Amino acid sequence: MSSPRPESQPEQQQTPPGTLGEMDPKPDHGEETYRGSGKLTGKVAVITGGDSGIGRAVAIAFAREGADVLISYLDEHEDAEDTARYVRDAGRTCVLVPGDISDRAHTKTIIPKAVEEFGRVDVLVNNAAFQMTHETLEEIPDEEWDHTLATNLTAMFTLCKDALPHMQPGASIINSSSVNSDTPSPQLAPYAMTKAAIANFTASLAQMLAEKGIRANSVAPGPVWTPLIPATMPEEKVESFGQQVPMGRAGQPAELAPVYVLLASDEASYVSGARIAVTGGKPIL
Numbered sequence: 611m612s613s614p615r616p617e618s619q620p621e622q623q624q625t626p627p628g629t630l631g632e633m634d635p636k637p638d639h640g641e642e643t644y645r646g647s648g649k650l651t652g653k654v655a656v657i658t659g660g661d662s663g664i665g666r667a668v669a670i671a672f673a674r675e676g677a678d679v680l681i682s683y684l685d686e687h688e689d690a691e692d693t694a695r696y697v698r699d700a701g702r703t704c705v706l707v708p709g710d711i712s713d714r715a716h717t718k719t720i721i722p723k724a725v726e727e728f729g730r731v732d733v734l735v736n737n738a739a740f741q742m743t744h745e746t747l748e749e750i751p752d753e754e755w756d757h758t759l760a761t762n763l764t765a766m767f768t769l770c771k772d773a774l775p776h777m778q779p780g781a782s783i784i785n786s787s788s789v790n791s792d793t794p795s796p797q798l799a800p801y802a803m804t805k806a807a808i809a810n811f812t813a814s815l816a817q818m819l820a821e822k823g824i825r826a827n828s829v830a831p832g833p834v835w836t837p838l839i840p841a842t843m844p845e846e847k848v849e850s851f852g853q854q855v856p857m858g859r860a861g862q863p864a865e866l867a868p869v870y871v872l873l874a875s876d877e878a879s880y881v882s883g884a885r886i887a888v889t890g891g892k893p894i895l
Contacts (some may be wrong), residue, residue, distance in 0.1 A: 612714075614861075615789040621716070622730040625776065631887045635838060637663070637835045637862055637863050638862040638864045639662075639663075639666045639667040639670055639862075639863045639864055639867075640667050640670050640671060640863070640864035640867055641670060641696060642739075644669070644670055644671050644674055644864060644867060645674065646673075646675040646676065646700070647672030647675070648675065648676050649675040649676070649872075649874075649876075649877065650672055650675035650676045650677040650733070650871065650873055650874055650876040651675070651676030651677075651843050652676060652677075652874060653672075653676065653677040653733055653874070654677065654678050654679075654680075654724065654728040654729075654730055654731055654732045654733070655669075655672050655677045655678070655679050655680070655731075655732065655733040655734075655735060655793065655862040655874065656677060656679075656680045656682070656720065656721065656724050656731055656733070656734050656735065656767070656769070656773065657669050657680070657681055657682070657735040657737060658671070658682040658683075658711060658720075658735065658736055658737050658738035658769070659678070659737040659738030659739065660681030660682065660683060660687045660690070660693060660735075660737070661681065661683035661684075661689040661690035661693055662686060662689045662693070663834070663836030663863050664737055664786065664834060664835060664836060664863045664866050664867075664870075665681070665683075665735070665737045665738065666689070666693045666863060667862075667863035667864050667866060667867040668735055668737065668866070668867050668870045668871075669681055669693050669696070669697055669704075670693070670696045670697065670700075670867070671867035671868070671870065671871050672870075672871065672874065673696065673697040673698075673700035673701075673702040673704070674700045674732070675871055675875075676702070677702060677732075677733065677874075678702050678703040678704070678728055679697050679702060679703070679704050679705070680704075680705040680706075680707060680720070680722050680723065680724045680727065680728070681694065681697075681704060681706050681707065682694060682705070682707045682708075682709070682711060682738065683707075683708055683766065684708065684709070684710060684711075684738075685708055685710075687708065690706050690708065691706070691774075694706055700876035702741065703727070703728075705723065705724070705727050707719070707720055707723055711738055711760075711765035712740070712757050712760035712764075712765065712854060713760075713878060714760070714764060714765075714768055717764075717765045717768045717769060718768060718772060719771050720769060720772070720887065721769060721772035721776065722772075722778075725776050729792055730774030730776050730777070730778065731776045731777055731781065731797065732777070732778075732780070732781050732782070732874075733781065733782045733783075733784065733874040734769060734770065734773045734777075734781075734782075734783045734784070734875075735784045735785075735786070735870060736765070736766040736769060736770070736783070736785045736808075737786040738761065738785070738848035739761060739762050739786065739801070739804075740758050740762060740801070740803075741758070741798050741800075741801035742754060742756060742758075742798075742800075743797045743847070744797060744799070745797060747799070747873070750799070750800060754800070755800050756801040758801060758804060759800070759804060761806070762801070762807075762808065763804050763807055763808070763811075764806035765807065766785060767810070767811070770783060770815065773824075774824070775830060776818075777822075777824050778823075779822065779823025779824065780823060780824075780876060780879070781823075781824045781825070782824070782825045782826075782827070782873060782874050782878075783815060783819075783824065783825070783826040783827075784826075784827055784828070784829065784870055784873050784874060785808050785809075785811070785814070785826070785827075785828045785829075786805075786808070786810045786828070786829055786831065787808045787809040787812070787828040787829065787830045787831075787885060788801075788802070788805035788808075788830055788831060788886070789806045789830055789831065789832045789833075789889045789892055789894055790802035790805045791804060791805040791806040791808070791809045791830055791885075792806065792875075792894055792895045793807075793863070793892075793894070794806070795890070805830075808828060809828050809830070809885050810830040812826050812883075812885070813828075813883055813885075815824075816882040816884075817883065819882075820882060825873075825878070825882035826882055826883065827867055827873045827878075827880075827881060827882060827883065827884045827885070827886065828884070828885045828886070828888065829866065829870060829873070829885075829886050829888060829890050830885050830887045830888065831861065831866055831889065832855050832861060832887075832888065832889030832890045832892055833851055833854070833855060833860045833861065833890065834860060834861045834862070834863060834866060835851070835860040835861070835862060835863070836863060836864075839851055839860075854892075855889060855891055855892045856891030856892060857891050858890075859890065860890075861888065861889075861890055865888065866888050869886050869888055873886070
């Protein structure tokens with residue numbers, strides 16, 4: 611269990627998608643705290659956005675639970691290599707696949723690479739996402755709208771579709787939604803819309819795939835301290851980020867990882883179609 615961090619962060623700004631090295635304070639991904647107990651022994655997982663943030667915490671936890679991991683990420687090579695080191699230190703194999711998942715041609719190389727390396731896919735975590743803060747609809751460029759949908763929705767659809775032929779009964783799809791899926795921030799309108807769509811698509815998948823023995827669930831994080839925050843929010847909002855939830859602080863990525871582990875594990879064999887809130891006390895509908 612990670613310990614809570616301070617309730618506020620200093621004002622800071624980064625260029626998207628952001629890197630861990632520039633963050634103050636550094637997020638906790640469970641590097642020093644997560645202890646595995648064999649929940650995912652022998653499984654193969656594909657995680658998008660696994661270089662930092664929630665994806666990194668999930669990769670570390672999965673590896674320490676016994677899974678081999680393929681990490682898809684954009685271009686944060688130093689962060690990705692650091693994550694891979696933690697996976698390999700746990701005695702597991704880590705494959706890194708850099709590239710932009712808003713490009714469908716690239717996205718379609720990810721599952722074939724996993725199958726080439728591991729022969730199958732047992733767990734697919736669609737976690738990578740893009741957001742940007744805007745005060746008015748007029749400020750949102752058409753190209754940014756298209757990029758948000760391509761990254762957050764089309765890539766998820768493509769990876770799910772590509773992975774299914776390589777999944778066996780007991781496999782698990784876990785999609786990262788958000789508290790914004792039902793309480794949308796007006797400043798994050800395109801992002802919030804995609805997160806609602808992710809929750810809805812996952813609910814459809816759960817019903818569609820039940821007869822195949824494949825489970826589909828989504829996780830709805832609240833405010834979590836990741837590079838995406840200083841890279842996509844104004845400095846003054848970064849400082850107060852997380853203070854709006856009942857616990858009064860942003861969550862750490864390490865506090866999300868156990869939920870993903872549960873949903874990936876055989877212990878959750880009857881859990882499908884769920885949307886799990888990890889929001890610091892803020893309810894979701």
